[in-house]
Amino acid sequence: MAPGETHVVSEYPEQVDLRSTLTSNPLPVIPPGTVDAASLGGGEATKIATAVIEKINAALAADDFEAFESCCFPSQTYWKDQVALTYHFRTFRNPGVVAANFLETKRLRGIPEGLRLEGTPQFVPATPVLQWIDCNFAFKTTSPAASASGRLLLLPHSNDGALGWKIWVLSTWLKGLDVRPHDESLLRSSGRQLESLDRIETDVLIIGGGNSGAVLAARLKALGVDSVILERNAQPGDNWALRYDYLQFHVPTSLCEMPYIPYPKHLHTPHMLTRDELASQVRLLISTFNLNLINSSTITSTTFSLTTKTWTIHFTTPLGPRFATAKHLVQATGIASQSPYTPPISHPDRYQGISLHSVSYKSAQSTLASHGAKSVIIVGSANTAFDILQDCAAVPSLRDITMVVRSPTYVVPVEYAFDPRGLGLYDHVPVSAADQMLMTLPTWVDGALAGGLFAMLAAAEPERYSKLKEAGFPVMDGTHPEVNLLHNLLERGGGHYVDVGGTKVLEEGRAVVKAGTQPVEYTEKGLRFEDGSVVEADAVVWCTGFADKNVRDVVFEVLGGHQGDGEERGEGVLGPRQIAERVDATFGVDAEGEIRGMWKRHTRLENYWVMGGHTGQQRWYSVPLVLQIQAALEGILPEAYREMKVPELGG
Numbered sequence: 001m002a003p004g005e006t007h008v009v010s011e012y013p014e015q016v017d018l019r020s021t022l023t024s025n026p027l028p029v030i031p032p033g034t035v036d037a038a039s040l041g042g043g044e045a046t047k048i049a050t051a052v053i054e055k056i057n058a059a060l061a062a063d064d065f066e067a068f069e070s071c072c073f074p075s076q077t078y079w080k081d082q083v084a085l086t087y088h089f090r091t092f093r094n095p096g097v098v099a100a101n102f103l104e105t106k107r108l109r110g111i112p113e114g115l116r117l118e119g120t121p122q123f124v125p126a127t128p129v130l131q132w133i134d135c136n137f138a139f140k141t142t143s144p145a146a147s148a149s150g151r152l153l154l155l156p157h158s159n160d161g162a163l164g165w166k167i168w169v170l171s172t173w174l175k176g177l178d179v180r181p182h183d184e185s186l187l188r189s190s191g192r193q194l195e196s197l198d199r200i201e202t203d204v205l206i207i208g209g210g211n212s213g214a215v216l217a218a219r220l221k222a223l224g225v226d227s228v229i230l231e232r233n234a235q236p237g238d239n240w241a242l243r244y245d246y247l248q249f250h251v252p253t254s255l256c257e258m259p260y261i262p263y264p265k266h267l268h269t270p271h272m273l274t275r276d277e278l279a280s281q282v283r284l285l286i287s288t289f290n291l292n293l294i295n296s297s298t299i300t301s302t303t304f305s306l307t308t309k310t311w312t313i314h315f316t317t318p319l320g321p322r323f324a325t326a327k328h329l330v331q332a333t334g335i336a337s338q339s340p341y342t343p344p345i346s347h348p349d350r351y352q353g354i355s356l357h358s359v360s361y362k363s364a365q366s367t368l369a370s371h372g373a374k375s376v377i378i379v380g381s382a383n384t385a386f387d388i389l390q391d392c393a394a395v396p397s398l399r400d401i402t403m404v405v406r407s408p409t410y411v412v413p414v415e416y417a418f419d420p421r422g423l424g425l426y427d428h429v430p431v432s433a434a435d436q437m438l439m440t441l442p443t444w445v446d447g448a449l450a451g452g453l454f455a456m457l458a459a460a461e462p463e464r465y466s467k468l469k470e471a472g473f474p475v476m477d478g479t480h481p482e483v484n485l486l487h488n489l490l491e492r493g494g495g496h497y498v499d500v501g502g503t504k505v506l507e508e509g510r511a512v513v514k515a516g517t518q519p520v521e522y523t524e525k526g527l528r529f530e531d532g533s534v535v536e537a538d539a540v541v542w543c544t545g546f547a548d549k550n551v552r553d554v555v556f557e558v559l560g561g562h563q564g565d566g567e568e569r570g571e572g573v574l575g576p577r578q579i580a581e582r583v584d585a586t587f588g589v590d591a592e593g594e595i596r597g598m599w600k601r602h603t604r605l606e607n608y609w610v611m612g613g614h615t616g617q618q619r620w621y622s623v624p625l626v627l628q629i630q631a632a633l634e635g636i637l638p639e640a641y642r643e644m645k646v647p648e649l650g651g
Contacts, residue, residue, distance in 0.1 A: 011584070012603075012642070013591035018447065018487050021593070025093075025444045027452070028076050028155060028168065029129045035156045035163075037131070040123040048165050049121040049135040052154055056167075057114035059099075060106055065647065068099040073155045073166035078442040082173040083624040084148035085109050085141070086641035087631075089600050091442050091592040098170065100645040108638065110142035115150065126449070131156065132168060136436070138175075144636040145178035151440050171440040174627050179634050182222050187260060189221075191290030194228065200324040202228045202292075203633055205313055207558060208332035209293050210239035212611045214282050215258055215618050216332060217291045219626040222260075225633065228324060229286075230297040230315060236286050237279030239334065245363040246391040247275040250383065250498035251417050254426035254434070256615040259622070261285050262431075269418065269427050272500070294322075302329075302559035304579060306572040309607060314560065328629050331551060331558060332611040335493060335587055338554045341547040343379075346521035353525065354539035358384050361541055364392040373538035375400035377527060378511075379519065380543030381409040381473070382494050386502030388541055393505045401511035402535055404527075406518055408474040410483050410496040411465060416457050417498055422450060431619075439620045443593030447486040454478035454485060471506045472513035489614070490595060491588050493549045549587040551597065551610050555580035579605065586610055599625045601640050607632070 040048075052071060059067035072095035079098040080091045085105035092098045121135035133154040140147055153169035176182050194200060204220055206213045209231025220227045233239065240247075249256060253268045261284055267277060286293055294317060301314045314323045340357040348355065354373055358380075361367050368376055376392055378385050381403060392398045418424040426434045438446070458464070458478035465475045476483050488496040497503075505511050517529040526536035548554045561576030574582070582605035586597030598610050599621040609625060612618070631637035 011590070011596070013594075015585070015588050015596060016591050018443070018491055018589050018593075019482065019484055021589075021591075022444060022447045022451070022484060025076075025448075027130055027445070027448045028073065030131060030156060031158075032128055034158055035131050037123065037125055040133075045121040045123045045133050045135075046117075048133055049152065049154065050117055052152065052165055052167070053115050053117050053135075053137060060103070060111060060114055063103060063107070065096075065099050065103060068103060069095045069647075071167050072098055073157060073168045077167055077170070078445065079170040079172070080440065080442045081105070081171075082440070083628060084146075084150070084172040084174040087628070087638045088640040088642065089594045089624075090641065091594060092644075093592075096647040097645070098167075100647050101641075101643070102170070104643070104645055105641055108143065108641070111139050112142060113140055115139050118149075127452070133165060134437075139172075144631060144638070147175045147178070149173055149175050149436075151436070169442060169445060171442075173440060174624055177627060177631060177634070177636070179636065180224055180630065183224070184222055184260065186222055186224055187218060187289040189290070192226075192228075192292050194292060194294060195319070198320075198322050200228055200322065202226050202324060202326050204228075204328045204330060204629060205230065205311060205324055205326035206330045206332050206611075207299065208239075208334065208611075209233070209236040209282075209286070209295070210332065210334060211258065211278075211282055211615060212334065212613075212618050212622075213330070213332035214285045214291065215622045216330060216611050216626065217293075218258075218260055218285060218289055219622045220629070221289060221291065223626060223630050225626070225630055227292060228326075229291065229293040230299065230313070230324075231293055231295050232297055234296050235283065236293055236295070237282035239279075239337075240275045240282070241279035243275050244358065244361050244384075244388065244391070245275075246387045248387070248500070249273040249278070250414055250500055251423055252426050254431055255423055257426075257431050257619065258282075258285055258615070259619055261288060299558070299560040301561075302576055302579065304329075304574045304605075304608075306574065311607070327633065328607045328609065330609045330611050330625075331555065333551075333554070333558055335549060335551065335612045337546055337548070338558070339546055339548040340542075341545050342542045343519070343544060345519055345527070348522050350524050351522040351526075351540070353537065355522075356539075356541060358388065358541060358543045361388060364388070364395040364398060368392070368539050368541075369395050369397045371539075374398060375402075375537040376539040376541060377402045377404060377514075377535055377537040378541050378543060379404040379406070380545075381405040381407075382497050382543065382545075384494075385543035386497050386499075388543060389505050389511060390502050393510045400537065401505075402514050402537065403473075403506065403511055404519060404535075405473060405513055405515040408476050410476045410480070410485070410488060411468070411503065412454065412478070412485065412496060412498045413457075413464065414498050414500045416454055416478075419453065419457065421453055426616075435616070435620050439616070443486065443490075443589055447484055450486060451478070451484045454483075465503065467507040468503050471509070472515055473503075473506055474515050493587065494545060551586040551612075552580060552583045555583050579608070583608065583610075601628065603642075 077095045115137045118136045125131045137150045150172040154165040155168040157166045204227040206229045209229045217227045299315045311326045311329045455478045517531040519527040559576040584597040584602040
């Protein structure tokens with residue numbers, strides 16, 4: 001096997017296709033007239049939620065499977081746990097499975113005081129055929145001693161004319177360990193003086209000083225856990241600052257908040273964050289809280305001792321070679337960000353113009369026009385491609401612009417991203433409350449609700465993109481049966497466009513569309529396509545994404561592996577290739593709807609963690625990740641519950 005290659009290993013739960021699984025798990029339908037919304041005022045929702053929690057507590061106290069199962073909505077019940085009871089990320093489906101596994105993990109963790117209702121339950125009339133009561137609760141566990149929170153979505157259920165309320169969604173998540181509670185005052189303590197040290201010892205070594213690494217380091221510091229970040233760039237935040245000038249986020253700033261330091265008000269809606277604002281916030285978090293970071297670091301080798309459970313990382317900086325030892329290693333280098341992908345095109349040596357991937361693009365003026373380019377082909381049709389399209393269209397000397405659309409593209413009007421029934425919720429309630437509402441839903445529920453919302457919005461304006469279609473762009477909107485934004489976010493790592501105005505460039509004829517055919521080879525002056533046609537241009541910009549959505553594919557290089565490394569490390573010591581072979585696959589979703597390999601323990605490798613995701617995921621999932629690390633350091637981390645108890649039929 002060549003260096004850098006990894007073994008193919010079986011996975012459990014197996015990866016599934018998100019869209020087909022959503023189709024086979026539709027949302028429940030509540031017959032119209034089942035619930036009289038007017039009857040749920042005056043505290044009635046609280047009475048209903050209290051009664052359901054009392055039934056759950058009675059079932060827990062008696063360890064009564066049938067009593068717990070009877071609390072569940074018969075046709076569809078989910079329990080999503082984020083480290084609270086399973087000490088893993090699990091989603092269980094169907095009443096019997098939920099009851100059996102909740103009771104089993106209750107026995108393992110201990111919930112002596114039961115569930116305690118928190119806040120005021122709310123009746124949510126989502127659609128004419130789906131309404132629920134949404135309520136929150138808290139509970140304590142004894143093994144280990146910890147605090148956890150939860151959420152119930154209750155559906156009305158008519159049984160022989162008697163209306164009751166049953167569990168549709170049960171969600172639980174770990175809030176904190178009693179052994180050492182979260183303490184924000186620790187964030188203001190001094191950082192370590194690392195400049196003169198050739199050898200560094202730390203609890204946690206974090207590879208990557210972007211959003212993910214900085215957020216994780218801050219969370220760890222607030223728990224009293226020492227960490228050191230190795231960043232390959234000259235400054236933290238350069239993962240944003242070194243990207244193309246026109247980059248901006250297409251979602252509410254409130255969704256992008258980092259813990260402990262909010263963005264100033266003038267950067268919130270309707271403003272959308274730029275690359276420099278994103279970079280500045282990363283730098284502010286690191287400097288304000290004196291996080292331990294070493295810039296301009298190049299990792300040259302990494303080993304893990306199976307005997308001592310210790311990581312050793314050798315790296316170089318402008319000051320020379322150094323090394324660090326750590327109990328835990330976190331890869332926070334990003335998802336789909338390390339290996340730019342360009343489709344294989346024949347005869348690249350023929351082309352006499354400028355050809356580059358979007359990672360090397362800075363601006364239309366500096367990258368193209370200043371080098372004499374007067375025409376450009378942009379290959380791609382997602383967010384980056386449209387950003388670059390708008391940038392090029394603003395330069396008068398670039399008179400001939402072609403966008404190559406290789407496949408139909410899901411286009412989302414930007415106002416949909418700000419709708420308060422979706423991500424726009426972050427602009428209307430505190431970030432912590434929005435996180436609790438949107439980050440605790442099972443994937444199959446989240447995907448169906450979000451897909452339904454975007455389909456409804458698109459159906460209300462069917463001619464929204466008629467001019468774009470006339471321009472030759474193969475657009476898909478939210479009504480298309482193959483469209484679901486979670487598919488783009490969790491499986492493709494993009495491939496969609498949140499329309500902040502780029503479609504106008506095509507609709508107004510300031511650029512042309514080349515669609516329905518793939519580029520196959522270079523000519524001296526452009527690209528030849530599979531249909532035999534040729535487009536000539538002075539430059540080609542490939543906005544074709546990245547090949548490393550699965551972190552496993554880049555672990556070898558990230559850890560300092562290199563060609564020809566025989567990795568004879570000694571008995572019980574793993575090198576980069578052997579480590580890469582043991583890392584679980586990441587990205588995409590498993591059969592339970594959980595994101596693979598992220599924020600959780602790996603099945604074949606100890607004390608190695610992958611941190612990443614979009615900015616909202618970084619904020620939310622950094623909490624369960626650091627709590628797992630804290631528990632491991634304290635010696636109280638339970639085995640991950642990977643079982644699936646299925647009750648026998650009739651028993």
